[in-house]
Amino acid sequence: MQVLIAAGEITVSSRKLGEALGYSSAQVRKDLAWVVHLGRASEGGQSGVGYDCVAFESAIRGVIGIDRHWPTLLIGAGNIGRALLGYGGFAAQGFRIVSVLDADERLVGRKIGRFVVQPMSALRRCSRTHNLTIAILAVPRDAAQSVASQLCAAGVRGILNFAPVRLCVTEGVSVTNVDVSVALEQLAMTISRGEAQSRAMNGAA
Amino acid sequence: MQVLIAAGEITVSSRKLGEALGYSSAQVRKDLAWVVHLGRASEGGQSGVGYDCVAFESAIRGVIGIDRHWPTLLIGAGNIGRALLGYGGFAAQGFRIVSVLDADERLVGRKIGRFVVQPMSALRRCSRTHNLTIAILAVPRDAAQSVASQLCAAGVRGILNFAPVRLCVTEGVSVTNVDVSVALEQLAMTISRGEAQSRAMNGAA
DNA sequence: GAATGTGAAAATATTCACAGCG
DNA sequence: CGCTGTGAATATTTTCACATTC
Numbered sequence: 001m002q003v004l005i006a007a008g009e010i011t012v013s014s015r016k017l018g019e020a021l022g023y024s025s026a027q028v029r030k031d032l033a034w035v036v037h038l039g040r041a042s043e044g045g046q047s048g049v050g051y052d053c054v055a056f057e058s059a060i061r062g063v064i065g066i067d068r069h070w071p072t073l074l075i076g077a078g079n080i081g082r083a084l085l086g087y088g089g090f091a092a093q094g095f096r097i098v099s100v101l102d103a104d105e106r107l108v109g110r111k112i113g114r115f116v117v118q119p120m121s122a123l124r125r126c127s128r129t130h131n132l133t134i135a136i137l138a139v140p141r142d143a144a145q146s147v148a149s150q151l152c153a154a155g156v157r158g159i160l161n162f163a164p165v166r167l168c169v170t171e172g173v174s175v176t177n178v179d180v181s182v183a184l185e186q187l188a189m190t191i192s193r194g195e196a197q198s199r200a201m202n203g204a205a
Numbered sequence: 206m207q208v209l210i211a212a213g214e215i216t217v218s219s220r221k222l223g224e225a226l227g228y229s230s231a232q233v234r235k236d237l238a239w240v241v242h243l244g245r246a247s248e249g250g251q252s253g254v255g256y257d258c259v260a261f262e263s264a265i266r267g268v269i270g271i272d273r274h275w276p277t278l279l280i281g282a283g284n285i286g287r288a289l290l291g292y293g294g295f296a297a298q299g300f301r302i303v304s305v306l307d308a309d310e311r312l313v314g315r316k317i318g319r320f321v322v323q324p325m326s327a328l329r330r331c332s333r334t335h336n337l338t339i340a341i342l343a344v345p346r347d348a349a350q351s352v353a354s355q356l357c358a359a360g361v362r363g364i365l366n367f368a369p370v371r372l373c374v375t376e377g378v379s380v381t382n383v384d385v386s387v388a389l390e391q392l393a394m395t396i397s398r399g400e401a402q403s404r405a406m407n408g409a410a
Numbered sequence: 411g412a413a414t415g416t417g418a419a420a421a422t423a424t425t426c427a428c429a430g431c432g
Numbered sequence: 433c434g435c436t437g438t439g440a441a442t443a444t445t446t447t448c449a450c451a452t453t454c
Contacts, residue, residue, distance in 0.1 A: 013413060026447055033415060047453040048412045064390055065397030079288030086284060089369060090386050134392060158392045164294060176392040178383060181295050185269055187339060187363045187381040188299070192270030218435060231425055238437060252431040252436045
């Protein structure tokens with residue numbers, strides 16, 4: 001089920017979904033059945049017809065957790081931060097950026113998009129005011145751990161980390177990393193295989 | 206084995222590696238044995254001692270494919286592109302950016318870091334001159350597919366895609382996506398679970 | 411007929427646990 | 433001893449295949 005969403009038809013068969021997503025039809029059915037069992041969809045797919053796109057789209061959102069609102073804080077108004085603000089697209093998915101912070105004095109006070117960059121000292125207030133759950137960490141490597149700790153202390157529940165370091169965080173705080181180097185390595189590995197997928201022994205993901 | 210690298214000791218035991226990486230020691234040994242069987246490391250770990258960090262670090266690089274040189278083209282000199290250039294870190298890992306292209310006339314000719322932004326028409330020449338393998342696609346969503354097609358035509362082997370679309374590419378071209386929305390969704394999902402990891406049935410990754 | 415839901419089978423991945431080496 | 437390499441035992445995931453429903 002993972003990535004998906006998309007589509008736009010009225011109903012879809014598991015086979016079509018599977019083809020589009022690169023999974024077997026049985027896999028799709030299993031996953032969708034799971035959604036139903038979790039109580040997110042009132043009814044399963046119809047035999048001979050398929051799954052109701054609209055119903056399942058929102059059911060899936062429910063399972064994934066993007067039916068909620070996720071007040072999100074952006075830290076770092078450098079290039080990555082600006083790129084994210086420019087992208088905007090995730091407001092539609094429940095991620096609502098409530099404020100932008102940066103440790104760099106020179107950036108504080110500047111206007112970026114509809115935000116005015118705040119100093120780091122605004123963190124606690126932000127956290128309380130907006131009932132913060134998620135923070136996007138778009139700061140340089142060296143600042144990342146320090147900021148992460150502050151975020152944990154401020155009660156953030158999840159961090160999306162763009163810095164190429166493994167963050168140490170308080171128990172109960174989730175971290176997801178977006179690391180370009182890692183992505184490039186994966187790509188390189190995929191290309192390297194190409195010919196020699198060889199007799200796989202047991203290799204890790 | 207996946208992410209790893211790091212370390213800095215002379216030898217490491219599978220247990221320590223496992224702890225650091227979040228895998229079982231047996232898992233680590235299996236993976237490392239795999240590296241040996243692929244012929245990348247001349248000798249395995251030493252009983253009672255562990256694995257030679259240096260030897261295995263390069264052996265792993267070999268397996269992953271970052272012992273090669275990967276001439277890399279950056280397309281898009283917007284915020285993401287600039288952030289990537291500023292990051293720089295991957296030159297050390299074999300990814301060498303050979304040129305920066307952008308479709309936007311206004312950016313062409315501008316100097317960013319050590320590069321002068323080239324027009325898209327420079328693609329073919331670049332490809333030939335530098336024996337291009339990888340392209341980083343940091344352009345707006347709407348331009349992504351079109352550029353991707355040009356890249357395929359120019360003989361690129363892999364694309365690292367930052368645009369939030371699923372690219373259609375020629376058979377044999379690998380695509381790795383870096384999609385912030387997806388990352389955020391994953392994070393949201395992880396947080397949502399938290400308490401209710403519930404009786405798992407079979408749910409997809 | 412077309413498509414679901416699901417047990418049972420096959421394939422994969424992970425862990426255990428232990429012989430054997432330095 | 434501590435630690436590797438690995439077969440055997442488990443657990444997990446994916447696929448098959450089929451009775452069942454619309």
